[in-house]
Amino acid sequence: FMESVWWVFKQLYDKGLVYEDYRSMHVCPRCETTLSQQEVSEGYKDVKDISVTAKFELVDEPGAYFLAWTTTPWTLPGNVALAVGADIAYVKVKDDTGTYILARSAFENSRERFQNPHILSETKGREFVGSSYKPLFDYYFNDTKLKNRENGWKVYAADFVTTETGTGIAHEAPAFGADDWELLKQVNLPFVQHVNGDGTFKTEVKDFAGMEVKPRSDDDKVRLGTDIEVIRYLQEHGTFFSKENITHSYPHCWRCDTPLLNYATSSWFVKIEEQKKRILDNARSINWSPAHIKKGRWGKWLEGARDWSISRQRFWASVIPLWRCEKCKEQRVFGSAHELEEVSGLAGQGKKVDDLHKHIVDKITVPCICGGEMHRIPDVLDTWFDSGSMPYGERHYPFEKKEQFNKVFPAQFIAEGLDQTRAWFYYMHILAVSIFDKNAFQNVIVNGIVLAEDGKKMSKKLKNYPDPMEVVNKYGADALRFYLLSSPVMQAENLSFSEKGVDEIVKKNIGRLANVLAFYQLYSNDTPRDWKSEHILDRWILLRLDQLIREVTDGFEAYRLDSAARPITGFIDDLSVWYVRRSRDRFKTADFSASSASLRDPAESSAVSQSTSPDSASPHLASEAEKSALDKRNALATLRYVLLDLSRVMAPTTPFFAEYLFQAVREGEDEESVHMTSWPEARATANFIQRILGRGRADQQLLNAMTFARGFVTMALMQRSEAGIKVRQPLQQLTVNSKQFTEKYEKELFALIADEVNVKEVVLGNQDQDTPGVLLDIEITPELREEGVVRDFVRSVQDARKEAKLTPSDKVRVTYSASVDESILIKHKDLILRATNASGLARGTGEGITVEKV
Template sequence: MVVVAQGIVSAVFDYILNKGSLEKFYYLCDYTPFAAPFGYYLNEDGSGFDLHKHYIDQITLKGKNGSALRRIPDVLDCWFESGSMPFAQLHYPFENEKKFKDNFPAQFIAEGVDQPRTWFYYLHVLAVAIMGKPSFKNVIVNGIVLAEDGKKMSKRLQNYPDPMAIFNKYGADAVRYYLACSPVLRAEDLNFSEKGVEEVVKKVLLILYNVLSFYKLYSDPNDPNKHPNDANILDEWMIAKTWLLIDEVAIAYNSYDLNRAARPITGFINDLSTWYLRRSRDRFKGDDEKDKKAVLGTLRWTLEQLALVMSPVMPFTAEYVWQELGNKESVHLAKWPDKQKIKEVGHIMNRMDAAKIIVELGLAKRAEKGIKIRQPLQKIIVKGEELDKEYTQLIIDELNVKTVEFQKGDGEHVVVELDMAITPELKLEGHLRELVRTINGRRKKAGLTPGDVIAVTYQTDSEELRKVFVQYGEALKKAVIAGEIKSSENDGETMEINGEQIKISIQKYKLQVTSFKLQDREEFCGNLETGNL
């Protein structure tokens, strides 16, 4: 049964489904039969019923008081009613005059791309006619979300995944951020893809959670440093980049450009993880307490600002990060970061971008020659503008070279050349790095933490690998957090280090330290040698 305007009941669908007649229908208000017959009846085959106006007008219904009810003859476009929404919702002008005037016109309106010629149009027509100004200041228009095959989502075709299954599998924030970064928020159509939501989880959420876990691993919950420190060039760059993100997102939100407000978060999280955190990793593990506090403070502050910035588009993730950092009040009750002026922010960003370009070109050269990043090289030659010492050191660390030599370039493009000659000494250092990676991989597989000291037993016929243990034994101990490294037969797994065979086994060191701090491990290993424990 279909109800149309003014309580008229359409019988056509009920007749089709139930093979009944109009006499079986009842008025919905009081369930009384039709008060008066009309001038035609259904034929036996069901024909003869017409819903056009001149037939419907013959139908009368009985009201609760027994009076006859007829269709109102005037027809008014229903969008006219929608256009009166700003006034009708407050019963203006009959009451709430001050409240209406304080809130008219509205700051913004949001609806689908099918509304500009209907609701938006009527809102403006009525508002301009009555008040002499438009009914809203800003508009957010979304496109249509289609199935992955480009067709309209249809229950009959089953061409879309169950929304609740998507939420349960990936989380609501992943879906929300996927949509916020898509063309659908720029009034364009979107072919919804579950792979796109999965990509958000992998490239945004999991990376962010890993950064948070790394911070919690090395931070002291009883003495959290909440203040950034720009003494180190990486900290200075991260602080500047964070303020740029805050500024960019704030401008986009103030312009009601939700798409532009959401997209920069992905690149920021990637830079936070793959550049800042990776290049600062040794600082967290180092012996310089002042520098360690500085990097912890900068990372905590960055994560807090990121939580604030991402809270509108990923509210659950932002709240989780915020609470995990030890904040008691909800991130959604916190104040948006105040705009700050960063000195020489352009210089910092340009220099770091130049360093990153050199690194990218250097890594491409290594890949072209098939030389692993763990194999040290003597130098890289850069034909381009010379960078400051701090940025040069980042290039050295990232490309695993001993020196950087700057030469005058053509002024337009940076060109890099790597010295590919591998001396016996460089080769041993390459073996050392491979051993560190292998042993730390075994630690991770065994579920050990940075506080667990291990004993390493190795067995090899390779003279080169034996030299590594002799020349770099102490460095290896420190890098893998080992209390003892010895050569002996063992039942460990046989593996290959740059073409050389070795069998390695690890186990927890028998001498356990009650409170072993990462910064104490060099002293610990030294005391083992001298017998001072």
């Protein structure tokens, strides 16, 4: 990896995209390293500070003072100039304590700080340019050898001066501020660096030598201790005017939380501004999910990007592979270990460079053409340089696997958190554009941050979130995965993690589907899958499957994983609470060849009053039974087909359950694993269309009609519950008003509705009405009541059988208590015996209903 990083650096260096400059950077005094623009931007937080207004006495006018304001009192010993706005209006104000110069607006805003003030005169800032003032501290002023000393401690005009805060006069410590540094370069100010890289005052700053300028502490007294000392010094030396507590946004080290210092330092940079056009042009073809990041967070960051400081003063990192001659300053960059071996002469001694870490390569010297010796510069690379080099380093490109690299670069897609927009995504892009003028990736999925349920950051200390492994152990990895995939996190939004949400996924998706599978396995009898059934429920679920495949495919193709995951829940719901529920009787039908008695549950069938017997040998009934058996095979074949394709559709979102499902329904010729199958296509539709041209419209009609049918069921059941009538009590009639039922589906759909609502018949009402609605006939005739009692009784017997853990073929004797209407039972005895596989029915002495195996 490191060798590829060297190669990347050399590519940039050879293209003239790397340069060294002395400039004002943010440094962490504790880590003693510079930070990149991105690192600084992530570390801003609000802190309390003390701002101070100091008095700078005019050399030509003792007793008159410029008032300058700063929020960093510790920079005052490094002051070398004052800056004013050339066109800003300033006033000279006399009060009981002295004469002061400051911006007019600043004076008006702080009049109360003066004692009996009156304005002596008003001028523009340019009038003061060139005036000398007495320094607050003499540590550097007395150094007669200081370069550009003659330019120091004077007033200059600068564009960056404003009157929004402070006095309209800026204190300049060029080594500690970006604007200040620019001014130093413009007017050749003396370079004074009164603070060490570790954040302590240098020895020549006698009064504060060795003190940390901004100690890291949660205690404001400690953190501001040095600033307070500086202010005390000013007070003792008559140069203090006023102070104020302020709260402002200040950058901190993202690693150690130490307040950062602005510090003029030598650093290596990658040119960004010069390449800006290429960077933006290439970025145009990257597809983002969610889309708004492209022009938002990412686009804005690219537009404002500045040159990238890549050098760091650390130990564990990839080194900058640059060697420099101490004598003639000649420099040489190595792009491979081999090159360094050759040039350093190590190869001649039969030695290899097989470790590129700092402590090894720093010992390797290279002879210079001037006769001197080249040493590696001590800096290492910003860790983001490594991250950005990942596409190359991953394969040790270009030293190995060149062909493989060419095949997979740029990456088809990458995924990471929103915070990487300014980090990994950005640096990969910068390096790929710099080297190849190409994108590093074509598609990028940006996820949001997962927070604790209380909306706060997950914190080990607060224990405000469940251990992820516990969640996995309790609910399964699939549930957690599906929960996250279908959450707002996929839209780069924050998610407050809820264990309940994971639990819901288990119940709604995995649990329900597992029940469907268990039900299927109970009856499957290894019936091969097929999609040709003409039964309305089979056709409908196949159409829903097609719909699901299309929705999920579209979601994945657009890299919108949430759009790809969410439709699965709706499909499982349809499959479980409608398709399987309404097909129950079809599955439970006895096989035609089987002679065992049918155990249809009358509670789920309206056929209670029919007295057909599967044991009958009449030719008409045999063909009926044959028909049912065929229908059973159709249902099983269809369900198997649906479950197989569903396992493929679910493979990316719930890989473990999908595999389990696949193994349960795969057939001999199928692939070994769902993860080896190809992605399903909406084949059912295509095949149907092949069979009957122009069926697409009819398909859509069926989907719509079924949606209406389910809506009517919901309304009818609501009317039942309003009337206080149990679903088990049969009713006579349901009237539906709708234009949705073309004649084609009317009969079949009405049968489904009748079954589900438990009515004898469904009739079409007034179709002129615009609003679809239903009307349930709630009259319970004596016949209907009898039927209800029988059903109730049969259901209770079935429950008792279940409780006794009997199998459907176990014959039983049933006893009931006095509370049951005996006359009805006697009247329907044959039916009850058949439906419950019982041989006897009698009144007992105990409570409730009991079954006894015979």
